[in-house]
Amino acid sequence: MNRSTQTYSAQWRRSHDDRDAFWTAAADRIDWAAPPSRALDHDGNSWSWFPDGALNMSFNALDRHVAAGRGEQTALIFDSAMTGTTSSLTYRELRDRTARFAGVLRQGGVGRGDRVIIYMPMIPEAVIAMLACARLGAVHSVVFGGFAANELATRISDAGATAIVTASGGLEPGKIIDYLPILDEAIGLCAAPIRSVIVKARPGFPSRIDSRVDSTAIQWIDWDQAVAGAEDAEPVIVAATDPLYVLYTSGTTGNPKGVVRDTGGYAVALAWSMENIYGIGQGDVFWTASDVGWVVGHSYIVYGPLLAGATTVLYEGKPVGTPDAGAFWRVIAEHGVKALFTAPTAIRAIRRVDPELRLLEEHDTSSLRALFLAGERLDPETYEWVSAGLGIPTIDHWWQTETGWAISANPLGHGLLPIKPGSSTLPMVGYDVAILDGKGRPVPAGDDGNIALRLPLPPGTLSGVWGQPSKLEEAYLSAFPGFYATGDSGHIDDDGYLFVMGRTDDVINVAGHRLSTGALEEALIHHHDVAECAVVGVRDDLKGHRAMGFVTLKAGASTPEDVLTDELVALVRKQIGPVAAFRDVVVMDRLPKTRSGKILRKTLRQIIDGDPYKVPATIEDATVLDPIIALAERLRAVNADHVLA
Ligand code: COA
């Protein structure tokens, strides 16, 4: 065992054996209005971190750095590859703009515990809106821009939001995303007590607030005008256990789950992770190329780097095509980025366009010390390519919306441990990872099984499911008593290294975006000609997974197959959103089922992926699989990703 592994393992052990001392010391990284007297209250399936602590997240992310004399340090760099512009805000400027916008929200009646939906593109105002909610003790729920009105409406309703913050538009390559019609449609679909909608009019996008005639009682407010007339709001002290945000994520059903994040535990966990995992401290430039709509954006674009007093980069653009596959290297060089965090998909996209990494040579990326990847499995081939190409540690780390920070990682800041391609290294402090069989029994080292986390979960992880007090237990804690079921499968080797192989449920990961095949099926079944359907996530060279829909038609259905495909693709775009990137439809006479009527989704996926498969003895009629086997052979023959589209 090398020295870093030894010292890290000792820390990990202490985080369990001497839990209170370890986490109380970790809590010293945070400024508390009321310091916690103990780290944890835990009783069976219920626990809470820093139960008697009180703090304000926005104060910790902003004010305390200004008070410590670092107000002139850059807090946020906004780099828009979409508009070719860059701007920045110091800690003082970001604090002032946050305090002022919090004043706008407060004037509109938003207070502690109220829910605010943030539906915005990657612009500084999205970060300001999040921090302003945190300043007031209000609970934000950010909705990713690539979701359709229907998904937005579900989130507004479930959160019971009273205010919405949005922008007049977002930019995607070759198109403008007009947020207001999507929002209008969503508001029409939902039942929430919305009082106000605040719209940031982006330069170059038509502001449509002035001319707005609304039949509802909702007040439409222009961000800039409101800010000009508002007063600053001071941080509101909240309990450590107060919710900071709700972030919706896909589960096994069509209904997204609102993951609730507490305030104190999250602040402590993020501060520990910035130092020990990412090796980032005051003044370092940290760039997470994701979106504030995802958990990665919450933790490592906004809260983590600002808690650490670092400079965070907010990037509006793609890894390729904005304008080229050198975009990431340009941003690193221009802003002196020390560590980059993105999804493996982004690296595969760059590799596809620039396999020799020629564009890397055009930029001075010597500031970059490490690349962190998460969001989906990092295949060893992509790992080898990028780590050899960049010549710096490439660190795979595994986590989920629910956990808020890495379950397993290579703690670079603490001291790099030996890297094993395909592994996300060791469990992080506070996480006790077990591999269990279907009955909850531990499996021998090296065997695959369900990855489960022994309770209690460490600070920073979910404290519940919004609006459903029993859901945490039902969805996560009931499968394996005493454990949280991650929904992922994998194994642990003799050195304790964790290998995460895939999901055991109906969740798929398309370009690092988490989707539920159940939700896609619910969309497809809306089509008047569709009798039955099954959606599976098949392997995709670029995006990791892509969704493939298998449908059977009602008797008498007459829509030609190509028209049907177009209509189904449009239906998914309308119900779920473009982010689903749904294109592949297979029309079948019958779906493969067991005699008890269970659709053999796993077998469908294995056949298409070319993996070994066993036809269950209980199959109703094995010949139903013949057209799928033929299709899989055709797909492999042309070796194309989207021959069906
Ligand atoms: N608002 C509105 N629409 C959005 C959007 C947003 N914020 N983000 C994506 N979309 C749309 C895209 O425009 C596209 O629409 P289209 O079908 O009309 O072209 C669709 O959703 C799919 O987008 P995307 O997943 O980005 O696929 P792509 O083919 O355009 O690009 C990659 C492929 C790999 C370059 C891109 O997925 C990427 O950058 N991935 C990085 C992964 C990432 O950041 N994951 C976050 C978790 S860490």
Ligand code: AMP
């Ligand atoms: P999300 O909640 O969107 O962050 O998605 C979480 C899921 O993404 C996990 O349950 C895994 O299935 C997958 N995932 C995230 N990071 C990794 C990783 N490093 N390796 C393998 N799978 C990952």
